[in-house]
Amino acid sequence: xxxxxxxxxxxxxxxxxxxxxxxxxxxxxxxxxxxxxxxxxxxxxxxxxxxxxxxxxxxxxxxxxxxxxxxxxxxxxxxxxxxxxxxxxxxxxxxxxxxxxxxxxxxxxxxxxxxxxxxxxxxxxxxxxxxxxxxxxxxxxxxxxxxxxxxxxxxxxxxxxxxxxxxxxxxxxxxxxxxxxxxxxxxxxxxxxxxxxxxxxxxxxxxxxxxxxxxxxxxxxxxxxxxxxxxxxxxxxxxxxxxxxxxxxxxxxxxxxxxxxxxxxxxxxxxxxxxxxxxxxxxxxxxxxxxxxxxxxxxxxxxxxxxxxxxxxxxxxxxxxxxxxxxxxxxxxxxxxxxxxxxxxxxxxxxxxxxxxxxxxxxxxxxxxxxxxxxxxxxxxxxxxxxxxxxxxxxx
Numbered sequence: 001x002x003x004x005x006x007x008x009x010x011x012x013x014x015x016x017x018x019x020x021x022x023x024x025x026x027x028x029x030x031x032x033x034x035x036x037x038x039x040x041x042x043x044x045x046x047x048x049x050x051x052x053x054x055x056x057x058x059x060x061x062x063x064x065x066x067x068x069x070x071x072x073x074x075x076x077x078x079x080x081x082x083x084x085x086x087x088x089x090x091x092x093x094x095x096x097x098x099x100x101x102x103x104x105x106x107x108x109x110x111x112x113x114x115x116x117x118x119x120x121x122x123x124x125x126x127x128x129x130x131x132x133x134x135x136x137x138x139x140x141x142x143x144x145x146x147x148x149x150x151x152x153x154x155x156x157x158x159x160x161x162x163x164x165x166x167x168x169x170x171x172x173x174x175x176x177x178x179x180x181x182x183x184x185x186x187x188x189x190x191x192x193x194x195x196x197x198x199x200x201x202x203x204x205x206x207x208x209x210x211x212x213x214x215x216x217x218x219x220x221x222x223x224x225x226x227x228x229x230x231x232x233x234x235x236x237x238x239x240x241x242x243x244x245x246x247x248x249x250x251x252x253x254x255x256x257x258x259x260x261x262x263x264x265x266x267x268x269x270x271x272x273x274x275x276x277x278x279x280x281x282x283x284x285x286x287x288x289x290x291x292x293x294x295x296x297x298x299x300x301x302x303x304x305x306x307x308x309x310x311x312x313x314x315x316x317x318x319x320x321x322x323x324x325x326x327x328x329x330x331x332x333x334x335x336x337x338x339x340x341x342x343x344x345x346x347x348x349x350x351x352x353x354x355x356x357x358x359x360x361x362x363x364x365x366x367x368x369x370x371x372x373x374x375x376x377x378x379x380x381x382x383x384x385x386x387x388x389x390x391x392x393x394x395x396x
Contacts (some may be wrong), residue, residue, distance in 0.1 A: 003057075003205040006066055010204035012134060013067060016113070016267060017200075020274075022215060025177040028079035035120040038164035039083040041383040044155035045072040045370035046133075046148035048231070048340045050285040051265055052292045053283035054249035061190045063212045064203040065250075066262045070151075070192045071271060072199070075233050075367025076142055077378070078152035080131040082160035094389055095133050096141045105243075113154060113185035114161075120182070121165045127224050129157060130389045135235075137365055139385065144235025144363065146336025151183075154190025155373040158182035163375050175293055179373065180213035188212075196372030197226065198273065200266065216372070225276040226369050230345050231289040234307055236337040236356070245307070245335045248299035255276035255295050278312050282330030282342050284320075288334045296335075309337040311359065318358055322351060335357065363370055 019023065091114060092108050093100040100107040114127055124179040133149040142149055158179055166172035173179075176195055181212035183190035191214035193197030201214040218226050249255055265284065272280035296305045306337065319331045319341060329343040329351055343351060348366065355362055376383045 006204045006259060007206050010034030010067060010202060010207065012203065012372065013263055013266055016270075017215070020270070021362055024215065025175065025213070027173060027177050028171055031120050031178070033123045034167040034169065035163040035165060036125045036280070037086060039081065040160040040163040041079065041081050041376035041380070041386070042163065042373060043309055043376050044078050044152040044158045044195070044373035045074050045191050046078065046191050047071065047151040047199075048073050049189070049288070049292075049334045050198070050281070051262065051269060051288050052334065053188070053203075054246050054292065054295065055255065056246055057186070057203075061209045061212070062184045062186075063207055063209065064188050064201070065205060066190075066259045067200060067204070067266060068189070068203050069198065069200050069217070069266065070148070070189060072196050072370035073231050073233065073367050074191060075231060075365040076133065076138055076152070077100070077136060077382065078131060078133050078156045079382050080129065080147060080153070080156035080160055081383070081386050081390065082164060083128040084123070084125040084164055085128065086125060088128060090352065091126050092128050094130045094393065095153055097389055099157055109180045110151050110153075111184055113182075114373030116160050116185040117158070117165075117182050121358035123165060128393075129271040130386050130393070131156065132385055132389070134366055134385055136367065138343050142235065142238050144233075144336070144338040145238035145240060146334040146338040147233065147235060148193070148334060150187040150188065151189035153194035154183040155179070155193035157186065158190070158194065159373040159375060172294060173375065177213050181210060183373075184212060194373050197369055217270060218369075222274065222276055225278075225392070227378060228345050229369055230343050230348050230353070231276070231369070232341040232343065232348070233365045233367065234339045234341075234349060235365060236311055236339070238307070238309070238336045240305065240307060240336060242324065242348070243306055245296050245379050248296045248303055248305055250304060251299040252295040254291070254298060258291050258295060264267065275347060278328060278344065282328065285332045285342060286330040289331060293333065307336055309318060310335070311362070312337040312339055317340045317354070318354060322354060327351065
């Protein structure tokens with residue numbers, strides 16, 4: 001019965017979007033690849049959940065139980081090189097300079113995505129993937145957990161693969177629906193990384209795999225409002241895997257009420273976004289953070305997760321104290337201890353001073369709301385982040 005209710009909610013969300021003149025994309029008539037060999041570079045930004053999700057209705061297709069909203073955080077980026085070649089005997093993955101063992105969970109997730117891309121495009125060529133998650137300010141590797149790099153990894157890989165398999169034809173490379181579907185097989189949130197800005201991923205239990213994709217909600221008309229939002233990320237490491245949270249969350253006694261309220265939350269969030277109501281967006285994002293973590297903390301008595309560190313909690317308290325001083329700042333925390341603060345550009349210095357007073361060792365990164373995944377020229381500054389990895393490959 002609940003599945004039927006969630007499916008109807010998605011239908012109502014789609015009707016709502018159409019009533020607001022949001023254009024929903026369609027796929028090309030044929031998805032058969034034009035080529036089965038080639039190479040390409042692509043870039044995507046990690047996501048930060050605003051109205052988050054946990055729980056997969058279909059793990060194989062990476063379809064969630066309900067829809068979700070996030071933004072792209074350009075303080076970080078994922079750069080990916082993909083090469084399909086008949087000379088390759090097996091798929092290979094080099095992540096952050098390290099070749100990943102085929103038995104590793106990271107490798108299995110990437111190959112899961114690749115296999116669906118190959119199935120849909122009707123190719124069987126083996127693939128080489130070289131990828132790095134990079135902190136924009138210092139070109140170092142991202143270490144914090146809960147930064148959203150699984151999303152950017154899926155979006156970047158999908159974009160590069162489409163560039164190769166469809167011979168850089170803009171009818172395919174610029175087709176948001178195709179990019180979303182190919183992205184989704186690594187991580188559902190990759191659909192939102194793919195579209196950029198503030199993205200809504202449409203998902204529900206019985207949804208056809210070709211209909212679970214994302215759309216970008218922010219428009220040119222509110223670009224000044226979007227550009228005035230700053231993101232302060234405090235990156236904190238953790239060994240917890242996101243998939244464990246997906247399994248635990250549906251066990252919580254609070255999970256169903258969280259799902260049932262999502263449709264109305266999306267309507268409310270969209271209205272606040274179009275009204276340029278930063279306070280409402282911040283309040284909704286912060287409250288949804290608390291709901292998500294209440295659910296992961298209460299899966300069952302012997303199967304639950306506490307994802308926060310002492311540093312996480314100290315930042316949460318600081319955020320609320322700053323608001324009492326009249327500073328518009330809100331926290332958002334995904335599956336991990338890392339914290340992203342949403343604020344307005346005028347208040348960055350005050351917030352940074354407060355963070356340094358709290359802990360001068362915090363790994364702080366400042367960003368804006370980033371754009372969609374995109375292709376890279378091999379000579380671009382971003383593609384050059386992978387030069388050392390590619391040289392090592394040729395020498396091995």
